[in-house]
Amino acid sequence: MERVCVTGALGFIGFHLCNRLLNEGIEVIAVDHLQKDRTLEEEEMELRMGRNAQYHLHKLTLDSLHTINDFNKIDAIFHIAANDQQLLKETTESELAMIEKMIKKLPANTRLIYVSSTEVYGDQEGEISESATLRPDTLLGKHKQKMEKSIAQFSMEQSVVCSIVRMPVVYGPWQPEHVEKVDYNRAIYISDAVNGLMLAAMKKKGNEVFHLPSFFDIDCSEQRPQSLEGSFLSTSKSENQLGYKPQVRVKEGLAKYNEHVKQWLKQCEFQKGSG
Template identity: 25%
Template sequence: MKRVLITGAAGFLGSHLCDRFIKEGYHVIAMDNLITGDLKNIEHLFQLEQFEFYHHDVSKFIHISGDLDYILHFASPASPIDYLKIPIQTLKVGAMGTHNCLGLAKAKGACILVASTSEIYGDPLVHPQSEEYWGNVNPVGPRGVYDEAKRYMESITMAYNSFHQVETRIVRIFNTYGPRMRLNDGRALPAFIGQALRGEDLTVFGDGSQTRSFCYVNDLVEGIYRLLLSDYHLPVNIGNPNEISLKDFAEEVLALTGNTVKIVYKPLPVDDPKQRQPNIEKAKTILGWEPKVDRKEGLKLTYEYFKSLPESEWYKQPKEFNSIK
């Protein structure tokens, strides 16, 4: 049985990856410091012999006994609310955490896949964004701690590949949604659904003309799985190229929920990207991958998940990180 370490395993994407690798017959070693993750996302796996969990911060030295075939490094705050509140930790997990994971991969002879993001493109001047575009990022803006952490992650991963011959993969993840997202994490989709569930007006920043491209989580996990098992070491965009403005998306959510609240507009946050759409030609060509789940279907599944949560979850406030250093 092959063994895989998944960091950030109690988070939204990490927990779905745990499910997929268990399904594929792997022994899964899950790791999370639970700053933004939640054990509820993986508690259904604790009874399995082929699953184990380590409560650990990957920014500190990582020790894993025995052989290791694969590492998937997904530990990181991933929403503006989180990384604006814990900027130092965001930088540390992208820099020191990635360094530790790469060192472990080198020691174990493991293949490592690191989770980069469309945010490395910043507020793009090229549309749609292909892997050859270098981005338009403000390194000293409020989003810089996340954007630059991911850009550094890609650089050090390529350095370990070329200098130490570590087998590496880099996935650039575009907006993803589905069950286990947090309603209060500040991203558009859970924010809209949370407001609709609470009977609040939906908040759109700017004039709503800025665009996003939403990929359902099952499609994303399939793309990541294929990339890991490929032999391609350069970055690959994984996302859904079906682009929509945030104003139109808010109206879709209202139609789905049957809610009669209004859409209200607030000032656009600093450095908020105006356009986000992946060019996925590499994923199609190299991995034979493209998204399958229609947004209407995926939204319905996601809304049903959120609606099934206890009402206390609808009103739950974002985590406070005052004690984190």
């Protein structure tokens, strides 16, 4: 890949993905519809990436993507932009319309990586593979299920190479506040999430679905019989076809996150003192 587009580029996952792409010398067309009331963290993320000449930020909504010069010359697009969960019921149809319009602008064989959620599986028992029946029981899960189905259909119609990546909760530096309320043992660290997305973008075969297992899932797959209560993600497809395995265990990941928080607070105090 030489030139890619990332929607939701200033979000948590988008920011880290853009940094990874830039570090590998890949030109990034970043798209994010910025809110008027921005946090210091969002401003800092924009500042850090804006220093790189390979980074081009477009403050646009998805339905304006066609206005970007040479949009049809990108190798891949990572669709990470997400709606406010409180507004999902009202925005699903509008997002689908924007996605269809976006895909129609892409030339054949462009790679499209859509970030979905393991919430599409709902409450199931035992080992869950990517081919499991989807039974979402949350607003987010139902939204992602609709988006997955439509994106796969639009991509096939336009001969776009689509990969859908279902993620558990992701944590790490710059994580959203709501992440602190989840079970970290079932989550994956941000660098593992980004690595999974990069591996999915390199798949030549399209119309595939992958999920990114956590260490919890790996441990369950190796040690726990399916007859026990609860569920865990199958690790075989992502490992065999993508070469994906998480690298950062929870203890290490939380240590990195806590160090980031400490350094960020120091920076904020310094800026206040010099302001």
